[in-house]
Amino acid sequence: DIQMTxxxxxxxxxxxxxxxxxxxxxxxxxSWLAWYQQKPGKAPNLLIYKAxxxxxxxxxxxxxxxxxxxxxxxxxxxxxxxxxxxYCQQYNSYSFTFGQGTKLEIK
Amino acid sequence: xVELVESGGGWVQPGGSLRLSCAASGFIFSDHYMDWxxxxxxxxxxxxxxxxxxxxxxxxxxxASVKGRFTISRDDSKNSLYLQMNxxxxxxxxxxxxxxxxFAGATTWGYFDLWGRGTLVTVSS
Numbered sequence: 704d705i706q707m708t709x710x711x712x713x714x715x716x717x718x719x720x721x722x723x724x725x726x727x728x729x730x731x732x733x734s735w736l737a738w739y740q741q742k743p744g745k746a747p748n749l750l751i752y753k754a755x756x757x758x759x760x761x762x763x764x765x766x767x768x769x770x771x772x773x774x775x776x777x778x779x780x781x782x783x784x785x786x787x788x789x790y791c792q793q794y795n796s797y798s799f800t801f802g803q804g805t806k807l808e809i810k
Numbered sequence: 811x812v813e814l815v816e817s818g819g820g821w822v823q824p825g826g827s828l829r830l831s832c833a834a835s836g837f838i839f840s841d842h843y844m845d846w847x848x849x850x851x852x853x854x855x856x857x858x859x860x861x862x863x864x865x866x867x868x869x870x871x872x873x874a875s876v877k878g879r880f881t882i883s884r885d886d887s888k889n890s891l892y893l894q895m896n897x898x899x900x901x902x903x904x905x906x907x908x909x910x911x912x913f914a915g916a917t918t919w920g921y922f923d924l925w926g927r928g929t930l931v932t933v934s935s
Binding site: 704734737739745746747748749752753756758790792793794795796797798799800801802803804 | 855872873874900907914919921922923925926927928
């Protein structure tokens with residue numbers, strides 16, 4: 704299976720900050736990568752697919768980039784609602800696999 | 811309203827069986843591939859498996875960790891997805907989410923654009 708590694712595991716930031724989360728794949732996955740946001744006790748919510756395509760209804764402060772094996776999720780100006788855990792997921796091949804998650808905390 | 815609602819979770823002893831259901835509404839269920847994803851308490855997300863649509867003979871894919879023990883099926887007439895779980899192990903304890911596969915450009919992809927709220931399965935003696 705393709706291994707997905709996110710960094711950092713935990714990130715402390717303040718409202719208004721620009722933050723970046725990195726996701727690395729153990730092999731080339733082209734642009735077949737998605738990003739999700741999950742809040743405690745809730746289901747994940749799709750933010751980005753195909754590495755950089757913004758899902759409908761997701762605020763434009765979220766953006767994704769990368770291809771091959773290295774990807775980033777950027778939040779341009781953190782809002783209070785953005786403090787959550789973020790997961791990347793590859794869908795280049797079965798079994799689909801997720802990163803271990805990045806918890807974004809309030810500084 | 812477009813939604814997925816899981817049911818059937820609960821407590822089961824190791825070696826036991828359980829069947830989860832997922833009721834879909836607000837979209838054409840039969841047009842979509844459907845997946846199960848699970849999350850152990852305090853842990854990350856793990857893809858469990860997928861069923862394709864009728865045009866693709868309802869074929870399935872599974873994670874290695876559940877292959878041979880879990881079976882995914884669907885009933886398009888009832889807008890429902892199922893997960894039959896047999897030979898359950900303590901490590902199968904998790905919240906199980908039903909998820910819809912993303913569809914763009916007339917193609918189904920491997921990301922998930924709609925999720926249910928999940929149902930908790932606890933495997934313990």
